[in-house]
Amino acid sequence: MVTRTLLTGLTSLALVGPTGMLTPVEWGTGPFTLRALPRIVYTAHRGGALEVPENSMAGLMAAYDRGTAQVLDFDTRMLRDGTPVVLHDATLDRTTSGTGPVEQLSPAGWRAVRLRPGPELPGAWRAERPPTVAEVLDRFGGRIVLTLEAKDPRALRALGALIKDRGLSRSVLVNSNRPDVAEQAHDLGLLSQLWRSARQMRTDSPERWASFVDVLDVDHKAREADLVRAVRSGVPRVWAHTVNSTRQRDRVLRLGCDGVLTDVPGLMARTPVVRVAR
Secondary structure, eight states: OEEEEOOTTHHHHHOOOTTOOOOOGGGOSSOOOGGGSOSSEEEEGGGTTTTSOTTOHHHHHHHHHHTOOSEEEEEEEEOTTSOEEEOSSSBSTTTBSOOSBGGGOOHHHHHHOOBOOOTTSSSOOOOOOOOBHHHHHHHHBTTBEEEEEESSGGGHHHHHHHHHHTTOTTTEEEEESOHHHHHHHHHTTOEEEEEEOHHHHTTOOGGGGTTTOSEEEEETTSOHHHHHHHHTSSOSEEEEEOOOSHHHHHHHHHTTOOEEEESOHHHHHHSOEEEEOO
């Protein structure tokens, strides 16, 4: 027997849109938090990197405005003076007009960098200055749940201060591949997210992390037994990455995951989930 669950409508229940959509009075006036997310969650990975320029303010704004994801994901690096900024790679070469390591840039040097939108992206995109983490938090904080990956764990305290100073400690997840960094984030009073590769999951014991991980972010390519073990670990939420086909999505949801990180949130949001009875 096959049943289909339509996901259209989840977003309208979960987001406060910049176009003036009214929010339920039950939400109150505080920031939108992790606990308020729906049962199945779509995260726009790097803003939705196959639909928008990755880790760009324009891309994040488009993902937010389209309402196809309940969480916005972005990556963070650190400048020479310790300023947290938004970029995936350790160097500027792949996605920007610049070259060389991000950590050698001054704030003035960062402001001179321009992102290079890929020609394969749908739509027309201008070159733009990559944002700082503070700018992203100021633009979206409290309006939608955010997840930022701390690519450089040395920036963890600076990231925590930015989050806490804005009252967003229940609205922003701090992601890492390292359990010790996830535990440090938890000890700092932050929401912790831990991602793991399919290879790592073969020997992981995820139940050991249940006391300090809020979201376990697992590789959709992992073996079925490893995915099920993660789902049963006691970690409150288990999401799968990076899911870019509806077939991949339907598999991980069928195995018990309650969310996906995807480069194509538009495709995910408009395509019903197919659940096959087992």
